[in-house]
Amino acid sequence: MAEQMGSPIAGDIFIEGQNIRAIGEIPEEIAASASEVIDASGMVAMPGLINTHNHSPMSLLRAFSDDLRLMEWLEQKMLPAEANMSEEDIYWGSLLAIAEMIKSGTTCFADMYIHMDQIARAVKDSGIRASLTRGLIFLEDDGGKRLKEGVQLIEKWTGAAEGRITTMIGPHAPYTCPPRPLKQVIELARDMNVPIHIHLAETEEEVDKIRQKYRQTPTEYLYKLGMFDGSLHVLLAHAVHLSEKDISLIKLNKGGVAHNPTSNLKLGCGIAPVKSYVEQGILVGLGTDGAGSATSLDLFKEINAAAGLQKVIHKDPAALDAGTVLRMATVNGAKLLNIHEIAGSLEIGKKADLILVNMNRPHLMPLHNIFSLLAYAVTGADVDTTIVNGRVLMKNRKLLTIDEDLLFKEVLTRARRIVRGV
Numbered sequence: 001m002a003e004q005m006g007s008p009i010a011g012d013i014f015i016e017g018q019n020i021r022a023i024g025e026i027p028e029e030i031a032a033s034a035s036e037v038i039d040a041s042g043m044v045a046m047p048g049l050i051n052t053h054n055h056s057p058m059s060l061l062r063a064f065s066d067d068l069r070l071m072e073w074l075e076q077k078m079l080p081a082e083a084n085m086s087e088e089d090i091y092w093g094s095l096l097a098i099a100e101m102i103k104s105g106t107t108c109f110a111d112m113y114i115h116m117d118q119i120a121r122a123v124k125d126s127g128i129r130a131s132l133t134r135g136l137i138f139l140e141d142d143g144g145k146r147l148k149e150g151v152q153l154i155e156k157w158t159g160a161a162e163g164r165i166t167t168m169i170g171p172h173a174p175y176t177c178p179p180r181p182l183k184q185v186i187e188l189a190r191d192m193n194v195p196i197h198i199h200l201a202e203t204e205e206e207v208d209k210i211r212q213k214y215r216q217t218p219t220e221y222l223y224k225l226g227m228f229d230g231s232l233h234v235l236l237a238h239a240v241h242l243s244e245k246d247i248s249l250i251k252l253n254k255g256g257v258a259h260n261p262t263s264n265l266k267l268g269c270g271i272a273p274v275k276s277y278v279e280q281g282i283l284v285g286l287g288t289d290g291a292g293s294a295t296s297l298d299l300f301k302e303i304n305a306a307a308g309l310q311k312v313i314h315k316d317p318a319a320l321d322a323g324t325v326l327r328m329a330t331v332n333g334a335k336l337l338n339i340h341e342i343a344g345s346l347e348i349g350k351k352a353d354l355i356l357v358n359m360n361r362p363h364l365m366p367l368h369n370i371f372s373l374l375a376y377a378v379t380g381a382d383v384d385t386t387i388v389n390g391r392v393l394m395k396n397r398k399l400l401t402i403d404e405d406l407l408f409k410e411v412l413t414r415a416r417r418i419v420r421g422v
């Protein structure tokens, strides 16, 4: 796998505007025109990480409610606290998540939430890249309000913020979306040519619930509605409980799976059959899920957890190697989010979304194998510099687009108010 990723090379990277213009040895006349030079000696430049599943404002609910089962956690804790969030809270919660992601090497994330204008504003202000989705729960009749908001997000924000924002349509999950509105969403995705972002088969309880209601697995339920006929790009968050037959049903899907190992571990959901997905050519990217469940948005931790989990359940250290998990967090993430301008790799002509990892640390020496170090030893705190769309968002671990003092002040008072009485 490491060979497929390209071996590390020594040299320079020249960024012009939003794009990578040259890599390796930069001709003197080009180098002389640089307006800013970053000394990356002792560092590794790599593609920015891509977090394929998040609920960014849930960072306000980090460590608020842990060690509960998913349905209890969601219905008794998360949803009531979310009902207390104002639009301004959503902005600051999302900005908190973005600050954490930039500081841990993530340059692009997929988000599913409410009040998406506020999240788009946080993306715009911070300089990060994102694929945004209005999460749609259709448990009571709202006169089409939610769906309308989902469409408005797509119409208003696709391509905004210098092209850093893309959008999807987001039916929340099989257990919160009955067949009629789901069919409507599928038609809409076809008409508007947008991908779908949905939670699938996260728990055994979900599988039981859908079986009782529709005599099908959650995957069969979505399949029969036409979601996996090969004409759509569907981003499936979790996909923990799929049978072999279920897996065959999602093979034609143009999208793939967002694997969130830490969230699945914390909520005791189970372990997704990632090795089978890889063997059967199903695209797998990595995500954190919201900080309400994952607690941390450091995608390097997910890389490590994803590899470790497959190794241990298959009792095979080769089940998922370092190169494969690193590809999941980069190249596969770009494909999964259907963002063509980025490749999840360092390539001339692509957008300059990259990070510098400081290897001058005891836990990162010696440099026998750079891919092993990145997958098994690096943490987000080792990231020194983060660049998105050619703009430096963090240098020497200092955020350049976000005022951290102001952010912390806003977050601490808002978070206290939101959880009062929940």
Ligand SMILES: N[C@@H](CCSC[C@H]1O[C@@H](n2cnc3c(=O)[nH]cnc32)[C@H](O)[C@@H]1O)C(=O)O
Binding pocket: 055, 074, 078, 079, 082, 112, 113, 114, 134, 135, 136, 137, 146, 172, 173, 199, 202, 263, 289, 290, 293
């Ligand atoms: N509550 C909104 C929809 C929000 S979509 C995003 C939702 O996903 C929820 N969520 C976060 N993590 C998970 C998870 O792991 N599984 C299922 N839902 C989740 C989160 O609490 C949030 O409410 C409405 O009724 O219009």
Ligand SMILES: [Zn+2]
Binding pocket: 053, 054, 055, 199, 237, 289, 290
């Ligand atoms: Zn989720």
